Amino acid sequence: MIEQNLSLLLVVIPLLSAPVTAMLPNGRMPWLLTLTASWTCLLIAGWQLSVVIDGNVISYELGGWAPPWGIEYRIDAMNAFVALIVSAIAAITLPYALLSVEKEIPRQQTSLFYATFLLCLVGLLGIAQTGDVFNLFVFLEISSLSSYVLIAMGEQRRALTSAYQYLIMGSVGATFLLIGIGLVYVETGTLNMVDLNQRLHPILDHQTVHTGFAFIVVGIALKLALFPLHLWLPNAYKYSPSVISVFLAATATKVAVYIMLRMVFGVFSNDFVRITPTDHMFLLLGVFGVILASVAAIYQTDVKRLLAYSSIAQVSYMVLGMGLASVLGITATLVHVFNHALMKGALFMACGALVYRVGSSRFEKLDGLGRQMPWTFTAIFITGLSLVGIPGTAGFISKWYFVLAALEHQSWLIALVILLGSLLAVVYMWKIVEVMFFRPVPDSAQSVKEAPVSLLVPMWVLVIANIYFGFNTELTVNVADSAARLLGVAAYHE
Amino acid sequence: MIDIIVGHYNYWVVIFLMMAGFYTVISHGNLIKKIAGLNIFQTSVFLLYISIGYVSEGTTPIIAEGFTRYSNPLPHAMILTAIVVGVSTTALGLALVVRIKEAYGSIEEDEIHDQDKSL
C-alpha cells in the first residue's frame, strides 16, 4: 500500500501533522512532531527519486479518476529532484530550529508556528508533485499564505510591513497566474499539464494563448523575484525569524524556478519559446538581474540584506540558463537550483547563529566576531568560496555548466556576464570576511562564545555537502540532464 | 463594431474592474484601500471565469431524463476555490494591518516609511 501511494504520502503526511501540531501544548512537543514528519518526507522523497531516476514516470490518479478528467500527480526526474531538495532542506533546518525558535518566537506561539511551517512544507511539496495546473495554483497559494504568516513573526516591527508588502505583491502575482490559467483553459478545455501540451500544439499562434502565456510568466516572475519584480525579497528575508530565512531562501524561489520551467518548457513547449521573444527576454532580465543585484549587495550595511540581494542575483543566473533554451542551459539551471539551496541554506544558518549570540546582523555589531566564533566563520568562508565558484566546491560545477551553455549558444557576452557576476560576488563576500576577521574585537563583544552545537551541526552538514557535491557530481548532473531531456528541449542550434 | 462592444460587454466589465482594482493597489497609500483594491482585482477574475464557463441553455450537471445539455461544473469549482483563497488573503491582510496600526500608530504608507527611515 505504501509503494502504491508513495507520491501522495509526501503531501499527506505533513497535511495530517499540521492540525495535530496546532492542537499540541506549547513547548518541545510541536518541534518533535514537525521533525518526525519532515524526516519521513525526506525518506519518501529519496525513495521516490530512486524509482524515477532511470526515466520512469510515476502517474498517480487522485480519487481514482483517470486523467484528464481527474487530478493527476505526475512524477518525473525533475519533480522528484525538487521534492528531494525541499524535504532535505526542511529536514536539516528543523534540528537547527530548536534553539533558534526558542530564542526568537514567544513561547505561546510555538505550536502555531510549527503548524504553519508544516503547512508551508505541504504547499511546496504539493507544487513539486502535481501534474495539474489549477492544483499548482492552490498549493502555491497555500505555501505563500503560510510564508506571509511566518515572515510576520519576526521580532522587529518592520517584519509586519515586510510581510504586508510581500502579501500584496504575492497576491497580485498569484492572481495573474490565475488569469493566465483561465485564458489557457478557454482555448483548450483541460487543466492537465500533459494534455495541455498536446492540445496547445496546433494552436500556438492564437492571440489568447499568447496573452495567457504573458500573464502566467509575469505571475510566476513575481514569486521568483525576477529582476524588476524583486522589491519584496530583501525586506522579507531580513526581518523574518532566522529559521524562516533559512527555509524560504533555500526553497521558495527555487520552487518558483521549477514552476517557470514546467510551465514554459513543459506546458508551452520549446516551439512556443522559439516563435516568441521569450528567450531574449529571459536573457535580458537575467543579465540585468545578475549585475544590478550583485552591485546592490556590495553597498548593504547588513549581512542578511546582502545575502538577500545575492539570492536575487543567483536566481537571475537560473533565469539566464532558461533563456539559453538548450539542454545544457536547463541542466545548468537545475544543477544551480540544487547547489544554491545548499549554499544559501548554510549562509543563512550562519547568520542565524550570529543573531543568536549577538542579537543583530548589522555590520557594525559584527566586528572581529570571526575570531570569537571560529566554526561559524569558517562555514561562512567555505560557503563564500562556493558562492564565488572556486573549483572544488559545488558552486564551481554550476558556474562551469552555465559558461558551457553560454559558449554553446555562441554568446561571449553572456559568458562574460557570468564571470563578472562571480567577480562581484568576490567583492561582497570579502566584505563579510574583512569585517568579521580583520577588524579588532570591541570590548562589548569579548564575552561572545561560539554558537551552540545544535546550531553548528546542521550548518556544517550543509557546508560539507557543498564540498562533497563539488567533487561527486553524479547525482546532480545526471538527474538534471535526464530532466532537461525529458522536457523535450532540443538544442538551440540543430 | 457594435458586436465587439455590446456582444462582449461582460469582458469589458472584467477589464474595467481589473484595471480599477489594480490601480487602487498601486496608487493609494492607505493600507486598507490596497486590500480593497486587491479584492476588486480578484473579483474581476471570478467574472472572467464565469463568462468563460457559461453554457447557454445548460441545466444542472446531474443526469436527468430529457436533458442533453449540461453546464460545465469545472469553472465553478475553480471560482469557489479562488474565492476561498481571496477570503483568506483578505483576512490575513487585515490582521497584519491591525498589528501595524498597533505598532506604528498609523496606516498610511508614507508615515510608516518615514518612521522606519528615521531609525
Added chain:
Amino acid sequence: MKHNLILRVIAKYLFPVIALFAFYVQFHGDYGPGGGFQAGVILSVAFILYTLVFGLETAEQILPPHVLRILACTGVLIYAGTGVATMLMGGNFLDYNFLSLNPVEGQHIGIMLIELGVGITVSAIMLMIFFAFTGRERS
C-alpha cells in the same frame, strides 16, 4: 447592545433559523448550490450575530478559543482522514468507490464526509477570526 429589547428578542429568534439554513445548505450540496464552505460561513454568521448583540464575553463562554482551535483542526483531520481511509481500503486517495460495497453509496458517503469536514473547519475559522479581531484592546 444588550439593552435594546428588540435586538435581543429578534437575535434569539433568528439564531436557530440561520443555523437551520446553514445545515440545509451543507447537506444539500449534492443536489443544488451549496456545500461545505458556504454552510460554514452561514453558521458562523449566526454566532457572529449573537456576539454582536450580547457581547464578546458571553459568546466566549459558549465557545472558548481553545475549543474553536480544536474544532478547526478536527475538520481538517476528518477531510484528510477520509482520504487515508480510502487508501487503507485499497484505493487511491479520496477514491470514494471503496468506502462502501456499493460504489454509488460510497460516493455519497465520501462527499458527505469531506463536506462535513470543510464545514466544521470553515465555521470555526471564521469565528476565530472574528473573536481575534474584536478581542484586541482599543488603542
